[in-house]
Amino acid sequence: MTTFVSIGSLTGSIHPSLSGVLTKRKTVLNCPIHGDYEAEGIYLGSILKTQTKCPQCEEDQREAREAVEAVMRQEAIKKEVEERVAKSRVPLEYRTKSFDSFRVLNAEQGKALELSKRFVRGWEKAKAGGYGLLFLGSCGTGKTHLACSIVAALIANHQFLFPKYYRTSEIFSAVRKSYVPGSQTSEDEVLNYFSGIELLVIDEVGVQKGSDAERRILFSILDTRMTSNKPTILLSNLSAEGLCSLLGDRLYDRVRSKCVPALFVGQSMRKPATPDLFD
Structure with missing residues (x-):
């Protein structure tokens, strides 16, 4: 099931091939890891411009990035302490x-x-x-x-x-x-x-x-x-x-x-x- 929400019209100086109505559509997609989720896409006419990804995948990726950053911070702190101990x-x-x-x-x-x-x-x-x-x-x-x-x-x-x-x-x-x-x-x-x-x-x-x-x-x-x-x-x-x-x-x-x-x-x-x- 897809839901359409009108965002507005693109007119004026925009190239004719880009003119049209921006709409927001919600669609149920399937993530091979986490199963079905509701995705939100932005369309220009019938062309899909952007679409949200699986929220659980994005949360997992965020946690993974934070874990890597935390390790890097600890390594930097450890190195800085070692340098100061040497000094x-x-x-x-x-x-x-x-x-x-x-x-x-x-x-x-x-x-x-x-x-x-x-x-x-x-x-x-x-x-x-x-x-x-x-x-x-x-x-x-x-x-x-x-x-x-x-x-x-x-x-x-x-x-x-x-x-x-x-x-x-x-x-x-x-x-x-x-x-x-x-x-x-x-x-x-x-x-x-x-x-x-x-x-x-x-x-x-x-x-x-x-x-x-x-x-x-x-x-x-x-x-x-x-x-x-x-x-x-x-x-x-x-x-x-x-x-x-x-x-x-x-x-x-x-x-x-x-x-x-x-x-x-x-x-x-x-x-x-x-x-x-x-x-």
Whole structure:
């Protein structure tokens, strides 16, 4: 059954072969997938100009397009996060690490994992108050894994956050380069750069020689960050007493007032390399 509805006449300057009456006609058609449906066609005289398609097919196609677009958006977001993690200077070994891949082998590691997740959830408060974390413990117990997981999680959650990861040796090297004749940056500019990063992860605190110059550099950066409410995550193989000796009582006290401590204990989780790696 076909229903005719007059839309209007085409007259005036239109070519004679196109002149006529536009009509809207409803016709029952059959979709090989979804069965009968009511189609609406626009006719010029007896010529069919446009006709609606199966509504269920069009809905399926729309959903398929949206699904593809959603996947593409997620891929774009993932790529953008990966690029920002790389720019944060997280070591290549840790760029795929996450909270989910962290192996909890003892109660202290479990507490450290929960503290790390809590820090990410409470980032806005941490940022406002300049609060950070202090990871202490022996080599290979997961300090860097969790610190880099924090960086990745925060980058994924906050589009305009640009944290940085540095080893102390890299910080000292950057400062020493400013002493080279012809350097375009001064020591103060380098110190101001490290002091101003919104979230700074400093790894291997205490591995350095412990010279007066290195102590002064570390003291300057940390003291400025603590008093300027810049969140800092410190990682060290030293004990609390050893770190206090390195930083001095006054700065260590200030660090403890701003950085929540977590103790990492146990044997190294790093697997030793074996010959079968080459097979």
